[in-house]
Structure formats: C-alpha cells, structure tokens
Amino acid sequence: MRDGTATRHEAAALLRWYDRAARVLPWRVGPADRAAGERPDPYRVWLSEIMLQQTTVASVKAYFDRFTTRWPDVGALAAAEDAEVMAEWAGLGYYARARNLIACARQVAQAGAFPDTLDGLRALPGIGAYTAAAVAAIAFDRPETVVDGNVERVVSRLFAVQDPLPKSKPTLARLAATLTPQQRPGDFAQAMMDLGATVCTPRNPRCADCPLEGFCAARAQGIAAELPRKTPKAPKPTRRGIAYVAFRADGAPLLETRPPKGLLGGMPGWPGTDWSDDPDPAPPIPADWTILPGVVKHTFTHFHLELTVALAHLPQDAAPERGDFRPGFDPTALPTLMRKVHDHADAASGDLFAPRKRD
DNA sequence: CAGCCGTGGGC
C-alpha cells in the first residue's frame, strides 16, 4: 500500500536521478549552481514556462535566447513595442501567449516584482494553474504541485489510473499532490517533467532506466505503454482559401494585421479570402492577379488548410481596399503559415516574383 | 466547459 513513507521514497529516488541526470537548459539553475548560491531568476523562469506551454524544449531554446538577450529583465520587456515582441515570437505559435506575455510583463513591471505566491501568479494574464505552480515552485521554492502533460502521464502509470484523459485530470492532479515533497519542490517538478520527456515517454517508455520502476503499478502490470488512456479526438476538416501576395513597385509587400483575437491574432499576414468550403474570392485590390500552381498546406490544431496563392505587382500609387504597404518588412516576422505563402510565391512564381532590383 | 488556439518532430 502507498503511504507517506512510500511517497517520500519516490520523491527521494526521483531527486537522486535528477541530481545525476538533469538536462542542462538555459533557464535552469541546476543543483550545482544552486549549491554555489545561485538562485533562479523569476523573469527567466516565467518566460521559459510561457514559451514551453504546449511547445517542445527544442523549439523554445532559440527563442528564449533571443528574448533574454534583447530583453534581459521584465522591465525591458515591458518597455518594448507590441509589434517588436510579436515579431520576435513569430513562428513559435499560440500567439495569444505573446499578447499575454506583454500584458503580464507590464503588470509586473508596474508592481515592481513578480508575485511569489500561487494566487498572486495565477491572477496574471497567461498564467494558469500549471504555470503558477511551476513559477511558485521553481522560482520561489514553494511546495506547489506542478501538473503538466508529462506529470499526468507519469502519475497515470505510477498509480495505474485506467480512467481516460481528460476526465481523469482531477484524479491525476490529486495523486500528483501526494508525491510533492516539502523540500526542493522546484527540482522535484522539473524532475517529473524531465522524466516524462526522456524516460516515461508516450510510446516505448524506457522503464528499465526509470528511477521509479520499483514503485510503478503500470510497470508491475505490464501496461505502462497503454497509459494514460485517452478519449478519441474528432477528425480535422479541411478548409480552403486564397492568399493574395502583392508587392508595390518599390518592393513593399501588401500586408494586414490580423484581428487581435482568434487565429494568428495580432500577427501580420497576406490579405485573403475566408477559409471555408466555398471561399469568396474577392481580392484586396483589382489587379492582374496570377494564380500560382500548387497549394500551401498547413495544419492547425483543429483543421487542415489548403491555400491557393495569387500574385500581383502593383503601381506605386495603388490604393488597396485592404491592408497596407510595408516598405522594408522582414518576412521572418510572419507567422509560419504566412511565411509558407511567401516562400511558395517566391519558389513558384519564377520571374514574376518581386521585389526584383532591375532597371 | 468543450472548443479554440500553432508549430515542428517522431514514428
């Protein structure tokens, strides 16, 4: 039977593994650093946790380095222009995170410091149950229970929880709380997530390398790889549309800023039709549009998209009904879908593509 | 509260 003694053993075993095997990450203060007196920087912990929401460590690293180089503290980030931050976030996805990041930074800068309690953190924009617990535990050494997808998987196996996600979430969170130690809660949280990311993986878990193998009910029953069970998800529909790529004579692209909420909210993009079964093809300006061969395919969380790309060159005095010309615009500031459209126009249009510096 | 919200990598 599981009792306080068993859970203390589990936490201790996991922390021993972490002390030996912890990955070196740019935002992490490892055990050796901590022994040398280094403390986690709440700004860096917060920024990393926002970036890591539903996003892999491998994807986050370069963004984290660029953000912390450009904006070393929360005051610097709070003082940045919205468009600068959105451009730096471009490609990372879930753009509401970037909008909330800006709002949160400004609140914290105004207050003078990050709150150091779960409730104080939870009240900030973009910080939910997971992130509040992670920052409280990692940055402020509070014994909060951090529950992300990794922890849910580890705990579902450790206790052989058969109920499927997401229904089992409350149960898994309760069970996770029974494991959280009073000492080193931040290292424990990171150890649980490291374990889920590197050992207790969704498929082909490496149970032989797991520090909790002896405690794991699913392992004992031989069903670790089958857990956690999940309710099947709905199939994704396919939507279609047209993206209109236009350049003015001076090379300035015709772009528009998308509405602040919703898909790709607040990000720049090419004007286009709606995305549906039967889009209305109205272009943003009458012109000699060339329909490029091929389509741009992109998959969002809940639908597939196939965009046809139309290209035109416009005179210097063109007055489009939608969007505005942006001289010197850097395509890396586009979200990935719009970047794909740009690259497709570049690749598929041959001589038609602009801007061409010719006489 | 279930649907919405990106993207890239692994298998």
Add this chain to the structure above:
DNA sequence: TGCCCAAGGCT
C-alpha cells in the same frame, strides 16, 4: 503519409 504529441490558457 498521416497522426500523435508537446513544460496550457482562455472563454
């Protein structure tokens, strides 16, 4: 290839 998945939050 197509599907699954990832250190979730908001409404």
